[in-house]
Amino acid sequence: MTDPVLRLEGIVKTFPGVRALDGVSLSVMPGEVHALMGENGAGKSTLMKVLGGIHQPNEGRILMDEKPVVMAGPLEAKAKGIVFIHQELSLAEELTVAENIYLGELPKKSFGRVDWATLFSKTDAILKKLNVGFGAKTRVGSLSIANQQMVEIARALTVDAKAVIFDEPTASLTDAEKVVLFDVISDLQKSGVGIVYISHRMEEIFKITDRITVLRDGQYQGTVETRETDEEKVTQMMIGRKLDLSRNASHHELGDVALEVRGLSCGKLYDDISFDIRRGEVVGFYGLVGAGRTEIAETLFGLRDPSKGKILLDGEEVRLNSPSDAIARGISLVPEDRKGQGLVLGMNCRDNMTLPQVDDLKAGPFVAEGAEVAIFDLYRDKLDIRTPGWKQKVGNLSGGNQQKIVIGKWLSMKPSVLIVDEPTRGIDVGSKSEIHKLLRELAAQGYAVMVISSEMPEVLHVSDRIVAMYSGRIMRTFTSEEVTEDSLIQAISGIGGDKAA
Amino acid sequence: MATLTKQKIGSVLAKQGILVAFALFIIAFTFANPKFLSVDNLFSVIRSSAILGIMALGVTFVVISGNLDLSVGSMMSFSTIVVLDLHDKIGPFLAIPAMFAMTLCLGAFIGFLVGYLKLNSLIVTLGMLSAIHGLTLTYSGGKNMDIADKEGTWFSVFGQGTALGIPVPILIFLGLAAVLGLVLARTPFGRKVYAVGGNGTAATFSGIRRARTVFLCYVMSSACVAVAGLIQASRSLGSQNTVGQGLELEVLAAVILGGASLMGGSGTIFKTVIGVLILGFIQNGLLLLGLQFYVQFVVTWVIIILAVWLDIAAKRGKLWSPIA
Structure with a gap:
């Protein structure tokens, strides 16, 4: 030796x-x-x-x-x-x-x-x-x-x-x-x-x-x-404990179509995108980096202008010109880059969580701090966020807890459509499976959830349906029963995808 | 975990460091000249700091939002000259709102360039420093501006009056500090200023209108400048075109000395007031030591450098590091 x-x-x-x-x-x-x-x-x-x-x-x-x-x-x-x-x-x-x-x-x-x-x-x-x-x-x-x-x-x-x-x-x-x-x-x-x-x-x-x-x-x-x-x-x-690695098999009672996208295009980023998400459903978007998934999410959140196509919420066509428009319409986005886009790291947990609704939480001219603490406590318990208290700066938390703060921030807005982009990037195994479980639970509560992920196990694990994208186009949509790893990889590599939306 | 505690110790040390240095200054000055700690002298320090302090309150908003404002000095000259000129032309009742409107327009213009057009605030306000100076000279034709009847106007109340035995400039300074302190710490707008300065992208992704927030910070800053100009005009009832020259750096020094980070996202009104007082006491102490007033220009610069260094050292937990 x-x-x-x-x-x-x-x-x-x-x-x-x-x-x-x-x-x-x-x-x-x-x-x-x-x-x-x-x-x-x-x-x-x-x-x-x-x-x-x-x-x-x-x-x-x-x-x-x-x-x-x-x-x-x-x-x-x-x-x-x-x-x-x-x-x-x-x-x-x-x-x-x-x-x-x-x-x-x-x-x-x-x-x-x-x-x-x-x-x-x-x-x-x-x-x-x-x-x-x-x-x-x-x-x-x-x-x-x-x-x-x-x-x-x-x-x-x-x-x-x-x-x-x-x-x-x-x-x-x-x-x-x-x-x-x-x-x-x-x-x-x-x-x-x-x-x-x-x-x-x-x-x-x-x-x-x-x-x-x-x-x-x-x-x-x-x-x-x-x-x-x-x-x-x-x-x-x-x-020090076991981990659930099974594929998603549970389906919830599906409600009405919450989000419908028809022929949406944005320059060279993506082209002719059509899909819908019902209440109670998790739709996974799988593809290579640069396939246009994040850009679609950003369009739905009012950060990009589409060049063509329609976005319908609860059957009604909407124009989303800014994130505040999207938020007012009940769309929330947990962005891809947690530290860059999701959180103000130097701010405390509570203030980060209530940031999108700070204009609405008022007592006279001031922010109603009591109401803020109540919101923070509620979602800390719901999401099991581990922090010494709301005064803790978000930058001091672990990646998993930071991500839960971002998720809590958007859940507290009571959205009807929740978009999560790479929800477990850079997060340890234990927190990962917790977040997966959470996404399934949210769907069960009637949210329409859109999950963008570059990790195949994650997409398989959380989705009811999987949309495979390649180079700005939807190649194929799978149900969780019919999807196989091979067919999914083929679809996102641009080979052998029957064009069916 | 470990780096965390280290950072904490570093930041505590850095903050205390300023206070310790301040305490040493005061002790040394008091030994050198016992008059330093007298009530009269303390009052005079606060009164002479009031104009600088009021401007620093507004600049605190701008700095927390992650931007700079180097135009406040020449903007203050502009306000002073304009209100003195209009005083004799349309009377003080109309002159004051007219001057405020004109000054706010300047602030709104800067806010538009930095907020909505997203131009670099250093370049914009450095340019405005010079442009507003030119504007002031054009307005006055380069002449000093004086009120004709200095004895017969109530206009002098803002700079020279007292209420309850306290000089009015001090009352205005402390009153504004209290109001703006609440705005920054307790209102939704204040929260948004911190968010935009702490991480502008994340603020946008949270539905905050970043451009509007930055715009309002500059308008706020120009409103404070207008108040400062009013006090300056009222105190002297006559002025040169360059009365606010160089104040922008002192204002910035006070804000940073108070602990607001130039990177944005941190600082408070209370800390800025402390920064203003520290700067005022040090400058006053130097004068009492018998040093020429221009020594303070050098000392102010040294203080800025020290404060910025401590700010960065507190962030990385070390005085020096090969990586930023």
Whole structure:
């Protein structure tokens, strides 16, 4: 048996009042993909910060090739061959791929001039290894997110990497783009690099990893062989209880058509979209990023003007010129980007939740704070939002609780149509299934729910019907009984979809 | 979790830091000149801070909404000149509302450019600083403006009068602070100002009319400027065209010193009042130390830099960091 390329041994890291890591160990063999899992706040990021030299551990050792090392800072970690691929990209969009890859260490000629020939040839050599479809001189801003991620990875390969840490690398990738990423990971694997793979997505973990280490509340829960375990066991290790993973089979009594869209088009974004959603129904919209789903939601919320077509609410044609129009008509949107579009992070929980109706909650000229607290308490209990109190700033809550604040904000408006766009992005497994359950319950209470998601299990799990979109058009609509994974993938890839709405 | 507590400690330290520095200033000044803590001197500090303070109240709204207003100084000159000129032409009863209307138009214009056209507020108000100065000079023909009969007008009451033994400018300042403090903290409009400054996109996604909110902040700011101009005119009953020159930076310094973030979304009227007083005491203290008045220009700048630095340091929990 070979020695591990990287080993963390009994790492303890405390912050004032918190024991963030409590005796965590992790070893990565050369050529191994090692998953690091745990709910948000379990200590994954802290552990990686210790490894990257951003935090110094209070106890424990880091060993590389079985020799103890001290990571004094990020640069030292990189020099020792530890490379991080972050979820959030840090690229200069206006520069070329080559410049980004060698940023800070561009090859030089006399008088400090950049040696472009060397730069481009070195870069092309790396890009060839990654087998990507773009060249060294491409401007980074013109690349897709997936390809930008490839640039990050290429940057990692400029040093002699011993261990590469991927932190939620697929968060913004489509299913097709993931395949490319997994190819790159397997190439790295073959060249003997140890890989730490952090993700919330079970299907990926079981597809590409060899071993799984689980953390919970800063405690080491154990390491298992991926082959010998299953999703349920891992989930149990992570959250200490079981998880419901079944497909949606329950159907509620359907009411009248709440939302009807006829021949809606918006420039090049989407074309000739027709569908309807009844009360009590969850309709899932599945497709690749850029298929036009979010844009449809934004049109229904008054953020975009359609170029053609009609929107009917309860059978009556409406024009929606602004979000306040849409809200007044009973449409609510839980947007895709929770932190950017959903919440004012510096504001407290209560104020965030009552924001859309603050004009209506008045006592004399002032906001009726009592009524606000009552609304907050009601939805905190209904949605099981865990926060020390309404005064807590939303930015301090976990992703799952933040999302529940956004959902609570819109439920408190008593909408008839609820649109949710990527409701569980970046949320841990436990909260995810809670939100899925909640969406089903809302439908049961008579809401018409439109769910946009790029995760197939999620769409399958919550929808009564699934609308498959490809490149701005509806390819096919499935009922939850007739849908199969294959037919769904075909429809969203633009192949073999019979055009039926 | 861990970074959280660290940030909290950092932010508490940063806020306290200003108060600690303020306390040290006062102790040092009092030792240097015992007159510093006398009632007369305290009163005079507040009275001389009133004009600056009233302008700072309006700018607080603008800054919390995530924008800047650098035009308040020259706008104040404009108000002062206009009301002095109209005083003799149409009488004070009509001059005051006419001046308010003209000043509010300027505020509405800026609000339109920044709110509805979404132009960068720094560029717009920096441009307006210069444009309004030009407007004022055009209006006055470059001459100083004086009221003909300085003894015989009741107009002087706003700047020179007292009620219950308290100078009127102080009463107006504190009264406006109380009203605007309630508007900001308790009304739906105030809530929307925080939301728009904290995260404009999220505010829009919550159905808040962002453009209108920003527009109203600038109108509010110009109304405060008009009040400040009225007091200035009433106090001196005559004025140069440049009376408000440079005030925009002092106003901004007071607002930031009070703890409003330049990124928007945080700050309160109460804190701004504290910021105004701190600035006033420091400037007064420097004078009592026998320093020339122009030293305060340098000191004000240093204070702005320190306050901005502490603001950012409080956000990241460290005084310096390689990443913002």
